[in-house]
Amino acid sequence: MDETVVIFERLSKAFIIKKNPVDSIKLKVMGLFDSRYREKKELFWALKNINLNVNKGEFLGLVGPNGSGKSTLLRMIAGIYCPTQGTVEIHGRVVPMIELGIGFHQDLNGRENIYLSTSLYGLSKKETDRIIDEIIDFSELGEFIEQPAKNYSLGMYMRLGFATAINLDPEILLIDEVLAVGDEYFQQKCLKKMNEIHRKGKTIILVSHDLKNIEKMCTRACLLYQGMIIAEGKADNIVKYYKEMVAHHQVGLNKMEK
Amino acid sequence: MFREWFRYRSLIKNLVYRDLKLKYRGSVLGILWSLLRPLLLMGVYLVAFKYVVRITMDNYVVFLFVGLLPWSFFQGAVLSATESITGNASLIKKINFPRETLPLASVLFHFIQLLLALSVFLPFLLLIGNIDLRWIHLGVFLLLFIHLLFTLGIALLLSALTVSFKDIVHLTDLGLTLLFWVTPIIYPINMVPEKYRFLVKMNPMAAFAIAYQEIMYRGNMPELMVCIIILIWTVSLFGLGYWVFKRFTPIFSELI
Numbered sequence: 001m002d003e004t005v006v007i008f009e010r011l012s013k014a015f016i017i018k019k020n021p022v023d024s025i026k027l028k029v030m031g032l033f034d035s036r037y038r039e040k041k042e043l044f045w046a047l048k049n050i051n052l053n054v055n056k057g058e059f060l061g062l063v064g065p066n067g068s069g070k071s072t073l074l075r076m077i078a079g080i081y082c083p084t085q086g087t088v089e090i091h092g093r094v095v096p097m098i099e100l101g102i103g104f105h106q107d108l109n110g111r112e113n114i115y116l117s118t119s120l121y122g123l124s125k126k127e128t129d130r131i132i133d134e135i136i137d138f139s140e141l142g143e144f145i146e147q148p149a150k151n152y153s154l155g156m157y158m159r160l161g162f163a164t165a166i167n168l169d170p171e172i173l174l175i176d177e178v179l180a181v182g183d184e185y186f187q188q189k190c191l192k193k194m195n196e197i198h199r200k201g202k203t204i205i206l207v208s209h210d211l212k213n214i215e216k217m218c219t220r221a222c223l224l225y226q227g228m229i230i231a232e233g234k235a236d237n238i239v240k241y242y243k244e245m246v247a248h249h250q251v252g253l254n255k256m257e258k
Numbered sequence: 259m260f261r262e263w264f265r266y267r268s269l270i271k272n273l274v275y276r277d278l279k280l281k282y283r284g285s286v287l288g289i290l291w292s293l294l295r296p297l298l299l300m301g302v303y304l305v306a307f308k309y310v311v312r313i314t315m316d317n318y319v320v321f322l323f324v325g326l327l328p329w330s331f332f333q334g335a336v337l338s339a340t341e342s343i344t345g346n347a348s349l350i351k352k353i354n355f356p357r358e359t360l361p362l363a364s365v366l367f368h369f370i371q372l373l374l375a376l377s378v379f380l381p382f383l384l385l386i387g388n389i390d391l392r393w394i395h396l397g398v399f400l401l402l403f404i405h406l407l408f409t410l411g412i413a414l415l416l417s418a419l420t421v422s423f424k425d426i427v428h429l430t431d432l433g434l435t436l437l438f439w440v441t442p443i444i445y446p447i448n449m450v451p452e453k454y455r456f457l458v459k460m461n462p463m464a465a466f467a468i469a470y471q472e473i474m475y476r477g478n479m480p481e482l483m484v485c486i487i488i489l490i491w492t493v494s495l496f497g498l499g500y501w502v503f504k505r506f507t508p509i510f511s512e513l514i
Binding site: 075078082099125 | 265266267268269271272273276279280283348349350351352353354355423425429508511512
């Protein structure tokens with residue numbers, strides 16, 4: 001159980017914020033002669049000096065206020081962003097659930113959308129053939145699976161998206177606040193499925209503002225604030241800590257920074 | 259590179275399949291549109307250049323078709339591939355997959371339509387032109403493949419550059435329109451004044467058009483110079499395109 005599957009070492013991520021974006025060739029050329037037309041670039045450090053190890057079989061929760069870097073951290077693991085400084089090491093197949101229904105097209109039917117979506121995750125047609133019944137079952141779409149996605153309700157769309165990603169047999173599952181939309185019944189079903197995957201010894205990293213779920217499900221949690229991990233430990237302790245911080249408003253947070 | 263494309267072959271297939279399906283689903287004429295477009299375009303050019311401008315050539319229809327179909331593929335593929343990265347921002351920001359699959363799928367989508375049009379029209383052209391099939395005509399498959407690689411190189415290059423320079427889309431559109439008229443597609447290369455002929459041939463699109471015409475219209479092996487021009491352009495553009503694309507790939511998700 002001690003195998004480490006995600007290793008962040010002194011990782012920092014900066015995004016370039018352009019004050020006056022110059023994305024046309026004309027302005028670029030003018031910038032050569034006149035500094036007024038030159039880009040003013042500013043760095044925004046979304047993650048600062050992150051050191052984090054995630055072991056196989058952990059259910060890690062990431063909490064923190066909006067803009068604290070939770071989603072960026074998740075995208076670093078998914079390989080969508082590259083580190084500016086430091087390194088990220090991943091061992092195992094990552095399935096990111098940053099949005100439900102990746103690659104779905106309104107005019108394709110449920111079945112076609114499943115095939116398109118799973119192939120984005122790198123599955124071949126044969127591999128999808130093997131799991132498609134499971135996906136359709138889990139989505140509970142019934143007859144609607146033959147309908148184009150534009151005829152789905154938001155809930156149905158979400159169900160199909162979740163069912164597709166969750167059945168890909170991930171070794172490392174990343175979930176970014178995707179449960180907020182479903183109804184109570186489907187949420188419970190998703191949580192149950194996540195627990196099942198966790199019991200199989202897979203790693204799950206969950207970003208959520210639903211602190212109750214984090215407390216209930218996660219084995220460990222990290223609290224992010226302004227791009228830094230300012231606390232980590234057992235999920236219930238972190239949640240308690242976070243709640244206290246919020247209650248004390250910014251005062252507590254400023255102290256933390258020093 | 260090709261190994262990764264192979265691993266993601268079902269993604270490439272699904273993307274092409276999606277575009278084909280979406281293009282024809284719900285339209286009455288369906289797949290016929292892919293044939294109707296070149297046919298009507300051809301008809302207009304035929305009237306304009308055979309009866310108005312009066313280009314005198316044997317089997318002008320065949321000549322026109324042989325240059326026009328590959329050009330339509332090239333134009334369509336380059337135009338749609340140029341926006342294949344910027345147009346799929348929602349995918350690129352949310353999941354990691356080989357980004358080359360997007361321009362590749364755009365090019366293949368148009369290539370399939372070219373093959374479809376060729377397989378329908380070629381028998382008619384052979385009939386109209388009274389052309390006997392000879393071994394040399396098989397050379398067209400090799401030429402098609404090289405043309406595909408060439409187009410893919412340009413597609414990789416432009417789709418990556420468009421992420422940083424939005425003007426590329428407009429430049430490409432305009433560039434293709436201008437290129438069409440300096441490429442010997444509606445007129446034969448020997449109508450170009452001799453002193454400019456060499457210059458015209460250096461244009462890779464012209465070299466491809468001449469090669470298609472030589473093989474399919476005249477039934478000859480293209481001259482060595484044309485072959486060399488084609489190979490040099492294809493190798494260097496594919497190399498450049500691939501290199502630029504790889505260099506820019508890490509920042510796609512941040513810029514779009």
